[in-house]
Amino acid sequence: MNILEVKNLTKQFGGLTATSNINMNVEKNSITAVIGPNGAGKTTFFNMITAVYKPTSGDILLNGKSLIGLKPHQVSHFGITRTFQNIRLFNDMTVLENVMVGMHQNLKAHWVGTLLQLPHIRKMEEAAKVDAYDILKYVGLEDYVNENAGNLAYGAQRRLEIGRAMAAKPKILLLDEPAAGMNPKETERLTNLIYDLRSKLNVTIILIEHDMKLVMKISDFIYVLDHGELIASGKPDEIRNNTRVIEAYLGKGAVAND
Numbered sequence: 001m002n003i004l005e006v007k008n009l010t011k012q013f014g015g016l017t018a019t020s021n022i023n024m025n026v027e028k029n030s031i032t033a034v035i036g037p038n039g040a041g042k043t044t045f046f047n048m049i050t051a052v053y054k055p056t057s058g059d060i061l062l063n064g065k066s067l068i069g070l071k072p073h074q075v076s077h078f079g080i081t082r083t084f085q086n087i088r089l090f091n092d093m094t095v096l097e098n099v100m101v102g103m104h105q106n107l108k109a110h111w112v113g114t115l116l117q118l119p120h121i122r123k124m125e126e127a128a129k130v131d132a133y134d135i136l137k138y139v140g141l142e143d144y145v146n147e148n149a150g151n152l153a154y155g156a157q158r159r160l161e162i163g164r165a166m167a168a169k170p171k172i173l174l175l176d177e178p179a180a181g182m183n184p185k186e187t188e189r190l191t192n193l194i195y196d197l198r199s200k201l202n203v204t205i206i207l208i209e210h211d212m213k214l215v216m217k218i219s220d221f222i223y224v225l226d227h228g229e230l231i232a233s234g235k236p237d238e239i240r241n242n243t244r245v246i247e248a249y250l251g252k253g254a255v256a257n258d
């Protein structure tokens with residue numbers, strides 16, 4: 001069953017077509033990768049799914065319902081959250097607080113109640129803390145709960161970003177280059193985490209990634225963009241051996257083999 005359907009999605013910036021008539025089907029509970037050279041339109045595609053950009057034309061359906069016209073916070077409320085290419089943590093807040101920020105949409109606390117420290121609000125905040133702690137255990141940061149996010153090692157900061165995105169309890173998690181800048185050990189840990197999110201927490205994952213070893217290892221399905229066009233789609237083995245993909249991307253320095 002498809003959780004997300006993208007139909008003829010086009011985005012133009014003035015005279016530049018960043019994505020052109022993209023069609024995609026993302027199966028529920030799958031790991032789907034979107035790959036392609038720099039400037040191919042991958043981040044623009046994520047920005048349209050999360051309503052940061054309004055498509056010039058085309059449609060995006062979540063469980064059959066169009067997301068077009070919604071605001072970013074509404075898309076998040078319907079179950080799609082993301083991480084960004086560049087780390088965007090609150091460095092001076094603790095690890096726990098960073099995750100709790102990601103929960104805000106699920107916390108219905110009114111500011112008056114918060115100011116007055118009403119007992120039911122306090123209870124809700126305590127429960128949120130417990131949830132946040134569980135998430136931190138999941139991403140392997142339970143020993144750093146009270147550490148400032150800015151003091152974490154690079155790989156740990158990236159995992160915290162994923163934890164914060166998970167705090168919104170998404171149906172679909174979009175990861176924009178999660179392995180960028182990671183060393184092999186950090187990448188391996190990230191790979192296992194992405195696997196677990198899918199298989200244990202039933203989240204559908206869509207990731208943009210240049211690390212082809214990771215992509216080929218964990219993806220169920222891969223879409224390839226080049227100059228805004230969808231040039232191929234298929235299972236990892238099909239993509240690895242696709243002549244057009246090799247010419248446009250894999251042959252130009254991307255590492256496709258283990």
Ligand SMILES: Nc1ncnc2c1ncn2[C@@H]1O[C@H](COP(=O)(O)OP(=O)(O)OP(=O)(O)O)[C@@H](O)[C@H]1O
Binds near residue numbers: 018043
């Ligand atoms: N806000 C914008 N205004 C104008 N042009 C834009 C804007 N955002 C993206 N573009 C252009 O759209 C094209 C696609 O960019 P995009 O960032 O989506 O590519 P990408 O595949 O994510 O690249 P990378 O792998 O380098 O992140 C590029 O030519 C880019 O310059």
